[in-house]
Amino acid sequence: xxxxxxxxxxxxxxxxxxxxxxxLEATHVEEALQLLGNGTVEAVFSDVKLPGEANGxxxxxxIRKDYPQVKILLTSGVSPLPSTEDLAFLKKPYFLFEVExxxxxxxxxxxxRR
Numbered sequence: 001x002x003x004x005x006x007x008x009x010x011x012x013x014x015x016x017x018x019x020x021x022x023x024l025e026a027t028h029v030e031e032a033l034q035l036l037g038n039g040t041v042e043a044v045f046s047d048v049k050l051p052g053e054a055n056g057x058x059x060x061x062x063i064r065k066d067y068p069q070v071k072i073l074l075t076s077g078v079s080p081l082p083s084t085e086d087l088a089f090l091k092k093p094y095f096l097f098e099v100e101x102x103x104x105x106x107x108x109x110x111x112x113r114r
Contacts, residue, residue: 001025002032002046002059012045015096021103029054029062036067043103047092048076060087071106073099 001016003009004027013023024041026032028050035041044063048056060072074081077092090102 002027002029002044002050002056004028004047004051008047012096012099016100016103019100021100028052029056029059032059033062036063036070041067041070043071043073043106045073045075045099045103048074048081049078057081057085057087060085071103071109073102073106075099 001013013025016023024035046056046059056074063070063072073088075090075092081089
């Protein structure tokens with residue numbers, strides 16, 4: 001999870017842990033990329049607006065290029081995605097169960113059919 005607002009990040013991460021997700025937390029793109037390097041990340045839930053040079057859309061582009069198996073869910077309350085972006089998006093404010101539902105759906109797409 002990549003979110004610079006500590007209250008939003010901690011509440012969302014706590015909820016996701018409670019429903020069974022293992023959650024790593026980052027506050028900006030560079031920190032997220034360090035976590036991605038460990039190879040255990042299956043999905044990234046990121047705010048679009050982040051501190052630093054790069055934003056959540058930039059992070060999504062890096063993930064698609066360097067970690068194509070990782071699923072991406074972006075969120076924002078003020079920055080809608082450009083219509084040219086083909087990325088999963090959840091508008092803020094959101095209900096925590098919506099984050100869970102979206103992530104489970106994205107991860108189900110990655111799982112082989114049985």
